[in-house]
Amino acid sequence: MIKVIKVGGGIIEKEENLNLFLDSFSKIKGPKILVHGGGRLATKMAAQLGYKSKMIEGRRVTDEKMLDVVTMVYGGLTNKKIVASLQAKGTNALGLSGADGNTVLAHKRPVKKIDYGWVGDIDTINSELLISLIKNNTVPVIAPLSHDGKGNILNTNADTMASEIAKELAQKEETQLILGFELNGVLKDINDKSSAIKKITPDLFKTLKSEGIISEGMIPKLSNAFDAVNAGVSSVIICDALRIGENEGTIISK
Amino acid sequence: MIKVIKVGGGIIEKEENLNLFLDSFSKIKGPKILVHGGGRLATKMAAQLGYKSKMIEGRRVTDEKMLDVVTMVYGGLTNKKIVASLQAKGTNALGLSGADGNTVLAHKRPVKKIDYGWVGDIDTINSELLISLIKNNTVPVIAPLSHDGKGNILNTNADTMASEIAKELAQKEETQLILGFELNGVLKDINDKSSAIKKITPDLFKTLKSEGIISEGMIPKLSNAFDAVNAGVSSVIICDALRIGENEGTIISK
Numbered sequence: 234m235i236k237v238i239k240v241g242g243g244i245i246e247k248e249e250n251l252n253l254f255l256d257s258f259s260k261i262k263g264p265k266i267l268v269h270g271g272g273r274l275a276t277k278m279a280a281q282l283g284y285k286s287k288m289i290e291g292r293r294v295t296d297e298k299m300l301d302v303v304t305m306v307y308g309g310l311t312n313k314k315i316v317a318s319l320q321a322k323g324t325n326a327l328g329l330s331g332a333d334g335n336t337v338l339a340h341k342r343p344v345k346k347i348d349y350g351w352v353g354d355i356d357t358i359n360s361e362l363l364i365s366l367i368k369n370n371t372v373p374v375i376a377p378l379s380h381d382g383k384g385n386i387l388n389t390n391a392d393t394m395a396s397e398i399a400k401e402l403a404q405k406e407e408t409q410l411i412l413g414f415e416l417n418g419v420l421k422d423i424n425d426k427s428s429a430i431k432k433i434t435p436d437l438f439k440t441l442k443s444e445g446i447i448s449e450g451m452i453p454k455l456s457n458a459f460d461a462v463n464a465g466v467s468s469v470i471i472c473d474a475l476r477i478g479e480n481e482g483t484i485i486s487k
Numbered sequence: 488m489i490k491v492i493k494v495g496g497g498i499i500e501k502e503e504n505l506n507l508f509l510d511s512f513s514k515i516k517g518p519k520i521l522v523h524g525g526g527r528l529a530t531k532m533a534a535q536l537g538y539k540s541k542m543i544e545g546r547r548v549t550d551e552k553m554l555d556v557v558t559m560v561y562g563g564l565t566n567k568k569i570v571a572s573l574q575a576k577g578t579n580a581l582g583l584s585g586a587d588g589n590t591v592l593a594h595k596r597p598v599k600k601i602d603y604g605w606v607g608d609i610d611t612i613n614s615e616l617l618i619s620l621i622k623n624n625t626v627p628v629i630a631p632l633s634h635d636g637k638g639n640i641l642n643t644n645a646d647t648m649a650s651e652i653a654k655e656l657a658q659k660e661e662t663q664l665i666l667g668f669e670l671n672g673v674l675k676d677i678n679d680k681s682s683a684i685k686k687i688t689p690d691l692f693k694t695l696k697s698e699g700i701i702s703e704g705m706i707p708k709l710s711n712a713f714d715a716v717n718a719g720v721s722s723v724i725i726c727d728a729l730r731i732g733e734n735e736g737t738i739i740s741k
Contacts (some may be wrong), residue, residue: 282536301564304567305559305564306559306563307563310555312562312563313562313563313587313632317634317639317640320636321636321637326587327587328586332580333581333582334579334580335579365623371588380574384572384575386567386568386571
């Protein structure tokens, strides 16, 4: 079974947390792929370079300068630091942006009400390349960048990258999607770290939503998880990124 | 025959020149690898970030901040722009730093008279990975960064990277090394662009040196070229980067 593991910006940002996460990640047996976010590192770098971040309705717009920053930070600094660190931990990592080997082909998001700039909506995943790397004992480490086939890099959401990659791999091999973040899983009580729900089925999801137990931010995450399961991914686990190999957290399945 | 093609910072820096070079590069038939320099892009970025460049005896010292800059700029911005552009030109490029797939393992240069900081001297090249990518119709695009196997990226000279990669590949497959730069080849008269010497043998090299015809900067380039030829590389071509497929320039061979 292939494990597609996503780790978010909150973990990546702090060197100590990143190192703990990579320790756990490198100990996971069997074929695996890492998809990383970038978080606030790009925002910090943009500020240091004197670029103003454009926000519309609370969401970032990727203009040309910001595209250069995310390409540098996500595709260069973060990706290569992770790869070098995994190599030191005995894992033969290989970093990829969506442009490398045409791994993730996308198109620039069409302008409707809002122009998000150089942001990509994914069209195709090169699962053949990923599977061939995995079969050669190589661990792909994927930055949240796609390309449009016309020479442009596109800023792309890491959750979506991980989910689309898992869905595509699931057409060929049994695939699990693991979403690592700062909490122990989907919590029944946001103030109680030990209240992680073991398993969420579509029926339970409906109930939890109607009872208002699941918080607003978690609803799109869970909806995406069910989308992945419905598209053939065998299960989705939402768990603490620092305890990623421990089979803890919340399992989402049919 | 595998062609290992090196292109320097002078071409990379100007978008128009880079595009012309990539047009020529993408038209070259057969298995090929691109090794790119970074040039002054990292210096510019460092200045924009407010980092002071440390120079000792005219050579750059890679301190921690500068290492982050070269990792971002060479491994991220430059490498991914080249890869995305080649994809648009129909070449299935895949970008690699030396850490990716353990492509280039090095050690931090020992401190003797001068401490150059995070600079790598190459130990081993993973030619198996490069050959397996090439056999899958993928074109490796290599940034001038190695790693030390202990989790650190190291800044590494692109000429040396290209030459070491060519030497290692030459142990397994017929390999040619092509060094693209701003001139038409090794010029007999530096003021006459059409004075490129067709072929330089070890004997002619001695003569040209003793007669003072070859300029100082060209001597180490030619010495490296002869090293590569002596280590099994079938020939080295020094030529205009913008006319890289045209069999022009100077051939260095036994």
